[in-house]
Amino acid sequence: MPEDETPARRIARLDLPDASPLPSAYAEADRHQAVQDLLAGNSFDPHGVPGGPFVLNLCVRDGRLVFDIRDEADTPVRAVALALGPFRRLIKDYHMIVQSHEQAVSEGGHEARIQAIDMGRRGLHNEGAALLEERLEGRIGLDFETARRLFTLVCALHQRI
Helix, strand or coil: CCCCCCCCCCEEEEECCCCCCCCCHHHHHHHHHHHHHHHHCCCEEECCCCCCCEEEEEEEECCEEEEEEECCCCCEEEEEEEECHHHHHHHHHHHHHHHHHHHHHHHCCCHHHHHHHHHHHHHHHHHHHHHHHHHHCCCEEECHHHHHHHHHHHHHHHCCC
């Protein structure tokens, strides 16, 4: 975090209004870990919105990813909606990798395969994070790790659509 950036420019609470149990324990653990990591450290700067820290309601509505940004008193301060179209291929690939990982782990004895799947998953996270940063440019400033964790949550939300 740059020295001139205040710690207040962050997400203090994350709400996933559409959150319901995911289809597998692995996917649920992935979502839980992404939320915990995000809240432990993030950089979130909604351009043109003073103050912070922020509450983020992240949901999917009408084929759009909605960042409903609120202040700590839960008063809406800004909403940003992104079309999901540019993310669909990455989300689909991410779900296929998660399934492959679960299968490799359940079959056991495939350490090299599991490591290769993990590398592919990291690559997808990086690509998804870069796309998220690009699509939010000029609207919400994020650091790369925040974007990676948000991409995980986008995939979890999209799984229910």
